[in-house]
Amino acid sequence: MVWYFLRQFLLAGIASICFGTLRSTPWSAAIPIALIGGIDWIFYVVIYYKLHLGLAMCNLLAALGISVASFYAARHYRLPMIVFNVPALAALVPGGQAYKAVRYFVMGNYDLTLLYLYQVVVICGAITIGYGLGDVVNRILFYRHRKFRQNR
Secondary structure: OHHHHHHHHHHHHHHHHHHHHHOOOOHHHHHHHHHHHHHHHHHHHHHHHHOOOOHHHHHHHHHHHHHHHHHHHHHHHOOOOHHHHHHHHOOOOOHHHHHHHHHHHHHOOHHHHHHHHHHHHHHHHHHHHHHHHHHHHHHHHHOOOOOOOOOO
């Protein structure tokens, strides 16, 4: 079981680094990108396959984790947050479901097309909501010490 998680961690980290290389991210950000992508993928696998929370909730929590970890890494490495966000997201993108939806559409099996298209929409929506909630969590965690003054 440990080897399974280690293999998943390494492959997700390598995929994140490769996607970051395609986006021309700086090499100084390669290790944090791999850590964020790998740890978040392990988080997703544990939630989905061990806790059985469902497709939407797992993707939402994984995107929330990416958002919070990317914000912390962006502050620590003094780089834009998108440098860490987008490559770490590569493992969560529903490419397989989108491929199957198009494949079954071309083959004329519209029932399976709608099933996989529904999964793509749910996953993309959950990732979007997770990033939005991540921004809210980041503001709560990192900006709570500032007091808001009223302009008079």
